[in-house]
Amino acid sequence: MAKSNRRNGARSDGAARTAVKRGRVASPSPDAIKHPIAPNAPVDLSSRQPLRTGTVQLLSDVEEAEFEETVRKQLQLMGEDPDREGLIRTPTRVARSLAWLTRGYRENAWTAVGEGVFTEKHDHMVMVRDIELYSLCEHHLLPFFGKAHIAYIPSGRIVGLSKLPRLVEVFARRLQVQERLTGQIAQAICEVLQPRGVGVVIEAVHLCMMMRGVEKQNSKTITSALLGSFRDDAKTRDEFLRLAHGRE
Numbered sequence: 001m002a003k004s005n006r007r008n009g010a011r012s013d014g015a016a017r018t019a020v021k022r023g024r025v026a027s028p029s030p031d032a033i034k035h036p037i038a039p040n041a042p043v044d045l046s047s048r049q050p051l052r053t054g055t056v057q058l059l060s061d062v063e064e065a066e067f068e069e070t071v072r073k074q075l076q077l078m079g080e081d082p083d084r085e086g087l088i089r090t091p092t093r094v095a096r097s098l099a100w101l102t103r104g105y106r107e108n109a110w111t112a113v114g115e116g117v118f119t120e121k122h123d124h125m126v127m128v129r130d131i132e133l134y135s136l137c138e139h140h141l142l143p144f145f146g147k148a149h150i151a152y153i154p155s156g157r158i159v160g161l162s163k164l165p166r167l168v169e170v171f172a173r174r175l176q177v178q179e180r181l182t183g184q185i186a187q188a189i190c191e192v193l194q195p196r197g198v199g200v201v202i203e204a205v206h207l208c209m210m211m212r213g214v215e216k217q218n219s220k221t222i223t224s225a226l227l228g229s230f231r232d233d234a235k236t237r238d239e240f241l242r243l244a245h246g247r248e
């Protein structure tokens with residue numbers, strides 16, 4: 001509240017708020033597997049003020065002030081003094097950090113691949129393994145992280161290989177459960193490439209399991225989504241799973 005004076009600059013905060021909401025994608029229904037997720041309209045971030053770091057400001061001033069107040073309140077509820085020296089800038093940092101960690105709401109499959117889709121006759125499996133992945137579990141807002149392995153068999157279109165990690169980011173940088181994240185990545189690839197088949201495997205560890213509750217330090221969660229020929233053709237499926245889990 002003490003900071004409200006510097007936040008009275010005229011900004012189009014309504015637009016920013018709508019932009020955040022528009023990006024939200026509900027859990028996929030079984031139907032969504034057959035009919036990949038509808039493309040979300042790309043969000044225009046060009047009008048947002050750049051931060052000093054050169055990155056894009058994700059929250060409007062009003063949103064950031066509200067966020068800071070909430071974090072201050074959380075600190076108080078934890079028994080902390082939000083005005084002590086070490087915590088004075090924490091609400092701002094947390095607000096910006098969480099906005100960044102959930103920036104995937106402002107993107108979709110199409111903004112991720114950009115111009116990176118090409119016509120190509122190649123019809124064998126394309127695979128990118130060990131894509132680093134960081135996300136936040138929606139039940140505890142704690143990180144889960146690990147690796148994604150993605151493969152597809154093209155049907156006339158391929159995507160620049162660096163775009164697959166970007167696609168992972170779009171969905172990982174939201175509040176997630178690992179199962180839905182895996183399915184959304186597979187569906188997004190279907191949407192932009194319409195390939196013969198897609199396979200996605202994610203292996204991740206969840207801090208909510210490691211730090212609290214059951215405290216299972218070494219358990220890894222593995223999820224997979226197989227669409228098209230990866231689901232229907234045993235040979236393709238086996239080849240993919242062998243490559244995904246294989247360690248040379």
Ligand SMILES: [Zn+2]
Binds near residue numbers: 138141206208209
């Ligand atoms: Zn959790």
